[in-house]
Amino acid sequence: MPEIAGAVENILGRVRNPSRYMGAEHNAVSGDWDPDEVNFVLAYPDLYEVGTSHLGLSILYSIINAHPRGRAERTYSPDLDMERELRDAGLPLFSLESRRPVGDFDFIGITLQYELTYTNIVNLLDLSGIPLEASRRRDCDPLVIGGGPCSYNVEPVAPFFDLVLLGDGEEFVGELIDLYGAWKGGGSPVTRGDFLKAAAAIEGCYVPSGYQPIYSDNGDFEGMRVQPGYPPVVKRRIVTDLDAIPVPTSPVVPYAEAVHDRAVVELFRGCTRGCRFCMPGLVYRPVRERSPGVVEGCAREILENTGYEEISLVSLSSSDYSCIDPLSERMARELGEKRTSISLPSLRVDHFSVALAGRVREVRNTGITLAPEAGTQRLRDVINKGVTDEDYTAALETAFGSGCDQLKLYFMMGLPTETDEDILGISRMVGVAREIYKESGVSRRPLKLNLSVACFIPKPQTPFQWEPQLGMEEFSRRVSLLRDNLPRRGVRLSYHDPGSSRMEAIFARGDRRLAPAIVRAHAMGARLEGWTEHFDGSIWERAFEDTGISEEEYLGRRGIDLPLPWDHLDSRVTKEFLSGELARALRGEITPDCRWGPCSSCGVCEGTVRNEVFSADDYS
Amino acid sequence: MTTPSCRVRCCVSISKGLRWVSHLEFLRSFTRALRRADLPVAYSQGFNPHARISFATARPVGMASEAEYVDVFFEEDLIGGRVKEDLGRVLPSGMAIPRCEVVDLNGASLASRVNASRYLFETEDLDREHLMSAVTDLQRATELRITRVRRNKPDRELDIRPGILSIGSPKRRGAGLAMEAELAMGGEGGVRPEELWRCLRAQLAGTDPEGFRPIVTRIDIHRREGDRLISPWCL
Numbered sequence: 143m144p145e146i147a148g149a150v151e152n153i154l155g156r157v158r159n160p161s162r163y164m165g166a167e168h169n170a171v172s173g174d175w176d177p178d179e180v181n182f183v184l185a186y187p188d189l190y191e192v193g194t195s196h197l198g199l200s201i202l203y204s205i206i207n208a209h210p211r212g213r214a215e216r217t218y219s220p221d222l223d224m225e226r227e228l229r230d231a232g233l234p235l236f237s238l239e240s241r242r243p244v245g246d247f248d249f250i251g252i253t254l255q256y257e258l259t260y261t262n263i264v265n266l267l268d269l270s271g272i273p274l275e276a277s278r279r280r281d282c283d284p285l286v287i288g289g290g291p292c293s294y295n296v297e298p299v300a301p302f303f304d305l306v307l308l309g310d311g312e313e314f315v316g317e318l319i320d321l322y323g324a325w326k327g328g329g330s331p332v333t334r335g336d337f338l339k340a341a342a343a344i345e346g347c348y349v350p351s352g353y354q355p356i357y358s359d360n361g362d363f364e365g366m367r368v369q370p371g372y373p374p375v376v377k378r379r380i381v382t383d384l385d386a387i388p389v390p391t392s393p394v395v396p397y398a399e400a401v402h403d404r405a406v407v408e409l410f411r412g413c414t415r416g417c418r419f420c421m422p423g424l425v426y427r428p429v430r431e432r433s434p435g436v437v438e439g440c441a442r443e444i445l446e447n448t449g450y451e452e453i454s455l456v457s458l459s460s461s462d463y464s465c466i467d468p469l470s471e472r473m474a475r476e477l478g479e480k481r482t483s484i485s486l487p488s489l490r491v492d493h494f495s496v497a498l499a500g501r502v503r504e505v506r507n508t509g510i511t512l513a514p515e516a517g518t519q520r521l522r523d524v525i526n527k528g529v530t531d532e533d534y535t536a537a538l539e540t541a542f543g544s545g546c547d548q549l550k551l552y553f554m555m556g557l558p559t560e561t562d563e564d565i566l567g568i569s570r571m572v573g574v575a576r577e578i579y580k581e582s583g584v585s586r587r588p589l590k591l592n593l594s595v596a597c598f599i600p601k602p603q604t605p606f607q608w609e610p611q612l613g614m615e616e617f618s619r620r621v622s623l624l625r626d627n628l629p630r631r632g633v634r635l636s637y638h639d640p641g642s643s644r645m646e647a648i649f650a651r652g653d654r655r656l657a658p659a660i661v662r663a664h665a666m667g668a669r670l671e672g673w674t675e676h677f678d679g680s681i682w683e684r685a686f687e688d689t690g691i692s693e694e695e696y697l698g699r700r701g702i703d704l705p706l707p708w709d710h711l712d713s714r715v716t717k718e719f720l721s722g723e724l725a726r727a728l729r730g731e732i733t734p735d736c737r738w739g740p741c742s743s744c745g746v747c748e749g750t751v752r753n754e755v756f757s758a759d760d761y762s
Numbered sequence: 763m764t765t766p767s768c769r770v771r772c773c774v775s776i777s778k779g780l781r782w783v784s785h786l787e788f789l790r791s792f793t794r795a796l797r798r799a800d801l802p803v804a805y806s807q808g809f810n811p812h813a814r815i816s817f818a819t820a821r822p823v824g825m826a827s828e829a830e831y832v833d834v835f836f837e838e839d840l841i842g843g844r845v846k847e848d849l850g851r852v853l854p855s856g857m858a859i860p861r862c863e864v865v866d867l868n869g870a871s872l873a874s875r876v877n878a879s880r881y882l883f884e885t886e887d888l889d890r891e892h893l894m895s896a897v898t899d900l901q902r903a904t905e906l907r908i909t910r911v912r913r914n915k916p917d918r919e920l921d922i923r924p925g926i927l928s929i930g931s932p933k934r935r936g937a938g939l940a941m942e943a944e945l946a947m948g949g950e951g952g953v954r955p956e957e958l959w960r961c962l963r964a965q966l967a968g969t970d971p972e973g974f975r976p977i978v979t980r981i982d983i984h985r986r987e988g989d990r991l992i993s994p995w996c997l
Binding site: 447 | 784796797
């Protein structure tokens, strides 16, 4: 490999925002390379400003670097201008810390966050000069390992990965380093194949090459042929005690402005609200809270080590944290003196959450975001959203009463059983918001209301995994219906591009036959498709045609008794629970949260795996 | 909100490894370093209070520096040594803080006082005689017209010769060459280091124009009044 550091310097003078490729950020590890260590390059398959905000990779970065035999560096998708420069100069993609070719590392860890980053994954491997298909890699090539939400149906990209982790990585990664270290040190396992088979014995570790899909003559998926020595299903890895795992208290502070330019501390993992469309709400069960004292201590340490002006207390639904009231109040008091603000993402639609947001932050100045998801009580019951009309009006009264004059509402369209009545329900909810605002009389300025509508995407491992996605034409008709029933002024309607939602749906429930289409689309220039300005649906039309894929087959309803391409990837929630939930949904029956209500028998809890919830009384 | 009671002038260096950091990114990272140091920085009043700091000048992306001057206003009386020590401990690697001094709280802003800067150009792939003759040509020239591309404004043609205050002869350093120049800064007559280099390159007929790019380092910043040179510590 050429000495690339100098060549990279030349290029940086010609690209936009070059600090994204520079490395040397505060708290990044130094560029000292030791070939005897187990070297990881953690790759976020999107631009630096998105990737540096990702908590999961930040956790792994600190754990691997703290391991006596491990070392982790980082890389991100290059922007288009940088990619062109690299290709023109014949340079490989490199790591930020030591500016080494990605191909020199033992492991390339790629996070699977979002289906529309799949072409970026191909691009990362292609720019690194590594064979795209795991089956073509030799012993000297890096092992490509994936993880993250899309791993629960990783099949469309499975051929590109040697290994995929299902579940929490904190404990897993150390075991992987130990196993690999033994191989690298010349012990057993001996070959790459032996190593993969040994890795498959680690709980949570999926080795796609050990599983071959079987299709019937007419192309239906019939199941997986499991190679000898591989488990029939791969069970998700779970960390049960969040207080026992390390927290990255010295995260890298990027120079370039990140999309979430703030400190982050995790309140809890998992959510048992049971929204039936929500994959994270199923695959991250049970609820595992971090104790408030640990949260507080970590927050203090992170702020001391970074200097951030804001700290975000994250989780799937932060206002559900058992000690959120006393914790946020204490932190707001302490941090206010240091001019540090607190943010609580993912608030629920109710009085409590909005009042809470108002206490930790001036809602008056920033506005408030609520996600009722559906326009009628009937449909909200179908999706088990657990938000009533009373919750909604109470949330708005609280927000407007404190002087808030900006409201953002999120809805989904195309949910199972949705009718025009539900669409009109959205416009009625907009009307209710405007009415309550007027009555509150707090502000004289007109309410600024942004209404955002997304296309429902049936996700694997959820009760709606068998449901079809709404066609693009019907989606457009429903959007028009909504628009025609909105007030002419004072509401800004925006909606997701149905073309990219369609792509997301195809890959969410896809199988391995889609991999060649991804490679083809990449060859035709598909890149950075999460960015609206870069997404081009016509490329995909041609890519599917060239590779003989019928899109409709992936978008339609699935037979409830038929095998699914992700059946061998076990999130620990049973298929019986999912189909039962679907039946309840269609009957409009809700299922209460098992944190406070009865057990819903989802199948996750066993032994030490169970909801771990504190009590606000224990903390004062 | 808080009335500043003390103003400390800091000289900050930015290594070659960090030269791709933009001015805005530097500002943000310096502010965060002040927060890590837990120094009693004064904040502006108003809707969106921000730390009261001001820079002598903005550094172009791609330039290293031994002399970025930042004035920081504090709520408490501090001594320069403490700021230097506390801040030095928490600066990102690649940044250093060679000197800090308390200056007059109500003095004019540095930005309004400094008017010239010295730069070091380092290049590895040029022949010394070659560059020497280009420098000599440039020193002899009475006029150097260039086109300046400006963002959101029409291109402008101007003579940069008056703004080239001095230019030294290239010297061997390590495997390459090093050359110093002093250029006027700010306002109409200011000259950017890359503009000087563009003129030099134009003199270097026969060499590959893309083949060499110097690394530029700001080595000093000051006020020049004729032959008199006033350092930022005395402004």
